[in-house]
Amino acid sequence: MSGLDRPITLHQPRRLEIGAGSARTLGDWAAGARRPLVIASGPTEQYVARLNLPGDVQVIADVPPEPDLPAFEAVLERARQIEPDLVVGLGGGSVLDIAKLVAAMWDGDQTLRDVAGPNKVAGRRTPLAQVATTAGTGSEAGIRALVTDPETKSKIATESPHLLADIAILDPELTYSVPPAVTAATGIDAMAHCVEAFTNIRAHDLIDGYARMGIDLVGRYLKRAVEDGTDTEARSGMMLASYYGGICLGPVNTAAGHALSYPLGTRLSLPHGLANAIIFPHVLAFNQSSRPEKTGEIARALSLDAGDLLTSAHGFCSDLGVEMRLAAHGADRETLGDWAAEAHAIRRLMDNNPRDMSVDDVAAIYQAAY
Structure with missing residues (x-):
């Protein structure tokens, strides 16, 4: 079976850094950022310093596993108060998905239900860096984000090129502590x-x-x-x-x-x-x-x-x-x-x-x- 005759579009991050210690390269890439916002989970907050970020670094470190809509909305509201000029996802797939959505939505008035489905995200987007700390979802590579709907217990799926990272970093040292x-x-x-x-x-x-x-x-x-x-x-x-x-x-x-x-x-x-x-x-x-x-x-x-x-x-x-x-x-x-x-x-x-x-x-x- 061949799919060569079927048109497809392949999106990838503009830049990929991979290898031991590569998390430290983010600071050079982010030079000039004044208000970077790092979105993390409890276990991944320890790696913020390794990113060598400039400016007044803000951290939201309480993204839960399998976040639901209220959890996302809480992070989004805090991001709107911070007004970041760079969003960094630092964690596993749930954290990276939330970071994508925050980068694309904090400076607008769309809700998650507004952007559910393909290609509904407005065009404005804050620069986005994705730093993976697990080897599983591959969220750092893609244009999708999933958040649980607490009413239906189903996933709200958003897909848009505006969710794609400007830089993705795969540093194996950040996965050493994964059980x-x-x-x-x-x-x-x-x-x-x-x-x-x-x-x-x-x-x-x-x-x-x-x-x-x-x-x-x-x-x-x-x-x-x-x-x-x-x-x-x-x-x-x-x-x-x-x-x-x-x-x-x-x-x-x-x-x-x-x-x-x-x-x-x-x-x-x-x-x-x-x-x-x-x-x-x-x-x-x-x-x-x-x-x-x-x-x-x-x-x-x-x-x-x-x-x-x-x-x-x-x-x-x-x-x-x-x-x-x-x-x-x-x-x-x-x-x-x-x-x-x-x-x-x-x-x-x-x-x-x-x-x-x-x-x-x-x-x-x-x-x-x-």
Whole structure:
């Protein structure tokens, strides 16, 4: 299957810095900034000094995991009081998504619901730097941002070139302190981005190249990064895999795997990476019959047994220390049918899946993961 005849648009940050110590280069790039605003989470605030930012640096360091609309609005209001001339995201995917939206919206009157969907963000944008501290979402590479709607427990998705970073920084030293279990889950999330784009009905040969490179890097480096958090080569490899996954999200996006993971995040408050890790083996195996050749490539890159893919992929994740049972995370078996209907309704992703998946199919996957 080739997608070469399908027009796509590929967006990437204007500048990318990658390598040990690269966070320190941000100060030179940001020379002249008078009121930089760093948006972080509690654990990532410790890295603000490494950025060498000029001016009167302001920090908002309480972005929660999986932020909802009120949390975003609180950050946006504080940013409007600060009136920054530079916005810096310093953290994992949730922090980077909030930073994108703040940079694009603080100096205007649009609400998040106004900009939900594609290409609704007004053209004004404060300069934006994205400094990743995990290797998972690849948010630093892309033009999408997700915030949870507290009323529907679904994701409000915004997509716009105005959310793209002016500079992205991948410094493996900032990921040394990420615990093994989080390293594993976020690494599987990065892999899922690549895998779901690679097997997607909207797959494109250009994006396939990035997906293949990302999957290969995960196969080579994720286990090493989990076993030794200070393995700089492995951490660098995983940050690059995550970045490649972020590139895949732009013109192709994910599919059923992410659709099934979202209710786990909103209903169980599971981190996004963990939710995707739990679902990944099941959807990979479900789609195998529709994408046998590409699934074979994935299996080889990850040293999986294509003949018993579900068991092998499940073992790949659990051997990294991921707790794969929904029951262990507080799920109630009686609610799984409702979650299945909710996931099935996320058509922006489900419609990308290479094999049609019914509500009963989704429910069966949740039951198998229970």
